[in-house]
């Protein structure tokens with residue numbers, strides 16, 4: 052039988068694993084039934100056919116980026132209040148705006164905006180945590196992205212769960228009612244050890260274990276979090292460990308303020324970590340000890356966090372910040388090489404989320420990949436994949452394929468009406484601005 056491909060990408064350069072890092076290899080890529088079925092030097096070959104042929108000249112094919120921590124719907128609050136201390140920002144701007152404006156409708160449209168922004172900047176998988184996650188799931192489904200969706204658990208009234216006594220019931224119902232999907236899966240997102248009681252944390256962890264879904268939690272984001280928790284001398288990590296919560300199902304987000312002993316606990320329990328360097332920088336939270344965690348073989352993924360504290364969802368920029376932050380913080384330029392950060396944003400990020408068959412371009416893997424247009428002055432010349440970290444930006448992404456489906460072509464989203472999404476979010480933003488200034 053002659054070979055047939057759904058999509059065939061001809062004569063591009065392909066980012067491939069090489070030792071501890073990556074290399075760029077010239078070749079072609081064949082995709083069929085959602086998977087990579089051919090990668091190599093040869094072209095289409097005699098008799099072979101493809102529904103869609105993409106000329107890859109000047110393009111670099113790389114795995115779709117994995118954003119391990121985002122609150123998609125918070126695109127509505129992008130730039131609403133910049134350059135403020137965390138508590139002022141939260142209590143005077145974000146929390147009041149959330150209380151007033153977060154609804155299922157808002158989550159749907161603003162998550163669609165986030166999905167559009169992420170797809171256009173090369174992110175094919177996101178781990179999102181917020182409220183009204185059924186609405187977020189609808190947005191992601193329509194976008195064509197791959198996503199893990201964590202319904203937030205907090206011990207105070209939040210949008211969609213007015214009675215905190217119902218928060219465990221709400222997350223259980225969210226998971227039980229989640230429609231089967233090859234691209235989307237539900238999760239538990241316990242907000243933090245200082246917004247959830249010990250009892251709530253234990254119950255939320257039990258739900259995640261029983262339902263076999265990931266358990267996300269913000270952990271050790273700011274200095275002095277242990278004072279907010281009020282568990283005596285225990286650090287936030289030691290506190291969670293004392294509650295028997297930590298195991299490989301836990302994905303701990305931020306992990307900025309960790310002692311050596313905390314890192315040993317996370318390594319021993321097999322926990323996974325997500326670092327969000329730009330959000331930590333902007334809120335002045337501190338610098339996560341990423342090299343020290345990697346040295347302990349703790350998988351560390353990369354996240355943007357919400358774009359209200361970033362202010363974008365561009366993982367290319369995040370990779371750049373992540374690599375440089377470790378260097379300047381430790382005054383060691385060899386720390387956290389670009390190649391290691393590329394791994395964090397692809398295969399290690401996928402491993403963090405428990406997704407085994409994305410994150411690397413190899414035959415048999417799911418076809419989640421992007422084509423980066425390197426025909427611009429600032430990406431010329433292209434000696435090594437390091438420039439994808441230090442030079443490329445989300446706007447350089449030309450093509451995005453998720454699960455074998457073309458979702459962005461020549462910088463245009465094919466799955467959603469981006470103009471309509473922006474118009475909807477602008478209308479909502481007008482109301483937010485009026486309320487914020489009217490205070």
Ligand SMILES: [Zn+2]
Pocket residue numbers: 120122269304356357
């Ligand atoms: Zn967050």
